[in-house]
Amino acid sequence: xxxxxxxxxxxxxxxxxxxxxxxxxxxxxxxxxxxxxxxxxxxxxxxxxxxxxxxxxxxxxxxxxxxxxxxxxxxxxxxxxxxxxxxxxxxxxxxxxxxxxxxxxxxxxxxxxxxxxxxxxxxxxxxxxxxxxxxxxxxxxxxxxxxxxxxxxxxxxxxxxxxx
Numbered sequence: 496x497x498x499x500x501x502x503x504x505x506x507x508x509x510x511x512x513x514x515x516x517x518x519x520x521x522x523x524x525x526x527x528x529x530x531x532x533x534x535x536x537x538x539x540x541x542x543x544x545x546x547x548x549x550x551x552x553x554x555x556x557x558x559x560x561x562x563x564x565x566x567x568x569x570x571x572x573x574x575x576x577x578x579x580x581x582x583x584x585x586x587x588x589x590x591x592x593x594x595x596x597x598x599x600x601x602x603x604x605x606x607x608x609x610x611x612x613x614x615x616x617x618x619x620x621x622x623x624x625x626x627x628x629x630x631x632x633x634x635x636x637x638x639x640x641x642x643x644x645x646x647x648x649x650x651x652x653x654x655x656x657x658x659x
Contacts, residue, residue, distance in 0.1 A: 513552035543591035
């Protein structure tokens with residue numbers, strides 16, 4: 496709205512998962528030039544392994560050396576502060592975005608001050624680096640319910656097929 500001249504350079508995708516965007520990337524490529532440097536912003540399901548799946552998915556659409564911004568890298572810190580402030584019980588742990596930021600093998604920026612809850616990772620990694628990243632990440636307990644596990648595994652399988 497404030498910069499209409501820039502609208503041709505971005506696309507807001509809602510009510511769709513990142514793997515679905517990858518699987519339909521032929522449509523996306525007609526809307527955005529993904530061969531040029533790009534930037535993705537992910538603010539989605541924060542429960543592990545969803546942020547990992549989102550990151551791997553989006554990394555397949557962007558060229559090397561692009562950045563992915565990650566929202567809510569310290570969501571538990573924010574939640575716990577709110578629990579203390581309002582005297583309410585803490586919700587179930589949710590560390591998926593923090594895991595992605597922490598385990599990412601490439602360059603990264605961790606936010607501070609007013610941006611403490613943001614992070615950025617750079618796609619300056621090899622396919623082998625991403626494989627190691629996934630192997631490390633899946634060692635951590637999943638934070639999702641049993642009803643989402645099949646869907647997560649389906650997406651991971653689809654992404655592995657696309658890679659080949």
